[in-house]
Amino acid sequence: MLVVPLQAVPNQTLQVTLGNQPCILNVYQYSTGLFMDVYISATPIITGVICHNICRIVRSLYLGFIGDFVFYDTQGNLDPIYTGLGSRYILVYLTPSDLGGLG
Secondary structure, eight states: OEEEOOOSSSEEEEEEEETTEEEEEEEEEETTEEEEEEEETTEEEEEEEEOOBTOOSSOOGGGOOSSEEEEEETTSSOOOOGGGBTTTEEEEEEOHHHHTTOO
């Protein structure tokens, strides 16, 4: 597991290499929740996924992404909102070994 550093801002884009993949992550807040897009280079893997506490973001092997992401609420069991990103709500990259064969 690797913690992906996020800032407590409503919209952000990160470029990071995870699982030897050049990733672009968009994390953005709407009135209906926090959402995330995952790209490898410029290729979208999954977009517009609502972020819930301890729910995988990518979920499906056929999408071609190595690993997955999950948000953790470090103080309870709420879905993430931008004001707590990087402190209360932590984004974690899960490697294939972390997933135990689930993708």
